[in-house]
Structures are given as C-alpha cells and as structure tokens.
Amino acid sequence: MAAHYFTEDPDGAGAAHRPATVDLVLPDLHLRLHTDRGVFSPDRVDPGTRILLDAVPPPPAHGDLLDLGCGYGPIALTLAARAPAASVWAVDVNARALELGARSAQTNHLDNVRFLLDRDFDAAAGAGRRYAAIWSNPPIRIGKDALHRLLERWLDRLTPAGAAHLVVHRHLGADSLHRWLDTRGWPTSRAASRSGYRILRVAARPTPGPAPGKTP
Template sequence: MSEHYYSRTPQTASDRRTFAAELRGHRFRLTSDAGVFSRDGVDYGSRVLIERMELAPDANVLDLGCGYGPIGLVAARLAPRGHVTMVDINERAVALARDNAAANGIANVTAMQSDLYEALAGRRFDVILSNPPIRAGKVVVHRILTEAKEHLNPGGSLWIVIQNKQGAPSAKAKLQEVFGEDRVEEIGKDKGYRIYRAEMV
C-alpha cells in the first residue's frame, strides 16, 4: 500500500529541501520533506487561498491540515496580534511547520499533531483555514466541513479551497447544509479552484 501525505508517521526516507516563496507580499524561506504534501513548493490551491483569505489583526486562527505551514505562517503575518494554531496528522509535517515558523521569526504560532479536530476539544477559533486532503476521501473532507461549526466562535468563518473537479460542488452543498445557504459564499475562483467561506451566525 502506498504511503500518503496524510499518514500519521511517514516511513519515506527524509529528503529535506528549502526554497524561497513570496506570499501576500512577505518573503519566506520554507523547508519541506518527502512524505508531506506539495514538497516541491507551495501548491497552487494553497496560494489561491492565501491570496484571498481575510483576517483581523488579532484573529485566533486554526490552520487545519497545515502541512509544512505556508497557509498558517502567512496567517500569522496577517494577524500579528493574534495567534495561529497549525495542526496536521502527519508528524513530519508538524515538525517542519515548527521549524519554518522559527526560521522565519514567527512566534505567534503553535504547531501540533492532530487527526483533524481530535486534539482541539473545547477550543474555538475566529477563523479556520483549510486546503482539505482530497486524497483522504470525501468522508474526511466532509468531517472537516461539518465539525468546523463546533470549533468556531460566533461570527467566525471557515475558509476552504477545493478544485471543481475534486468535489467543489459537493463541498459547497455540504457547507450550505451545515451553515445555511445564506451563510456560504464563493469568495473567488482561479484555474478550477474555488474558495468558499462559511460564516457562523
């Protein structure tokens, strides 16, 4: 059975690489590794979400499925008086996210291992950001959307990026079911990717 980036403990031999990325006007040096998502550079879907996400300067943010950290680290720059919790099931990704935060001098973040919301019981956030692990399957993706409601503050929002051909219409329908049709908005689209924002009342 082949290993996926959503494996808890990757067995693939480590092969770290470091690259520069400019995201939302900030320059980052990011290190990735074998066995994590998009190891060769920040993927296009994450870039689309990064360019469109909106955060208050003091927002309490969750980056769910953070990988080596690009979305969460940009969020931390956009919310300098807030805090970003970055979680991933992949322990190698979590270690990279911590290292990348330190390497870029970003202190208002915490990276921790969690299977979706498992380690976040009782915690709520102003914003949840996610580039869902599509290869993990529809059940996992829909859990991200459904369980987000239990982890958002009143007035909080869930932002996701998803490709049209990989289930965007289904994801939008699930969000409307969970949050209500009038609480879900398509914020933008780019090369087949859709950004959806769902807001808590």
C-alpha cells in the first residue's frame, strides 16, 4: 500500500521486504540506488523527481542543502554528487527509506550527506541551521493542511538568499500551491513545466525592514 511510505516503520505496517536497486542516470551523473517495498516509488525513480533533477539549476557549491521528504534519496544523493563541498541533509518520516539512502550514499562514495528521521532532525542537525537550497518532491498525498504545515516549518529555514525548488503535478494542486505560497509571503515562480509537472521556485520570505524613523 502507498500509505506505508508515510509511516516510520513499514515493517510494522505490513510492508514485507523486497530489496532491489534502480539506476538514476542524468547527463552529469549515474547513481545506483537501493530500494525496497514500503518506500515511495521503489521500482523506478519517480518521473516528477527526474524532471526536478533535470530542470533545477546547479545547487550552491557550499553551505547546507536540504532534501525535504527524501524517500530513499535520489534528490539528496544528486545534491551530494553535484555539490561535493556542501553539507547535504535528508529528512523523512520513513526509517526504511532513510536506511536505504544511507546505504546508497556508501555505495556511491558520497560522504557529505546525512539521512535523518524527522523527529530526530533538530537534535542532530540543529534547529537553527539555515539552508542555501531546499529541493523536494513534497508528499502531496498527506493532505493539504499537513503539507502546508510541513512547508511552513521548513521554508522559513532558507537563508536570505536561498531558494527552494518543489516539483508538483498540476493535477495534484501545483497551481493552487503556487498561489498559497505567494499569499503566505514566499515569492514563488514557475521555473519549468514538463509532462504536467510544475517546478516551483520559492524564494525566502523577505525580512521585514525597520519601522519608519527607527534604526536597525
């Protein structure tokens, strides 16, 4: 069941193991990824994820980068490969997916990425950490309210010059999400559109300036 990949423990949810590998082949890299049942898109790299990785500009070469809702890690591992001097953080609720991502990091000799459970993240990475880039194929199917809470939590962790790139299919609410992000104060634009998927570029919320007549 697809719901298994929203749980911390797919074993307890009845998702029996079926280990496999998939290949992620992009113009600039080739990664072999470990997969299993009970994670998102275990049989192939999800089309939306591939479009995101094809369409986004290169990540910042330095700083902290985040894959939000990383699954078994195709986005996080691409970030790590494309920005070897950066620190890449990958967060999810699914422990099996995170174990697979960590195995793939070892397989592909990428030592600049860490995979962390959502509930452990702030203790391990630091709640005050700010991200120069966030890349995400966000978990749309958790529901609009839960998705909005997730994005509100993480998008305010962008650095002032940072940006997030999100991939969402138009039939799953990409355009309404675009409008919601704008109304919540995150300047949002459509960076690319392909096969029904939208790549939304979300800038950090502007920092309010000092009130008139006051100095910072």
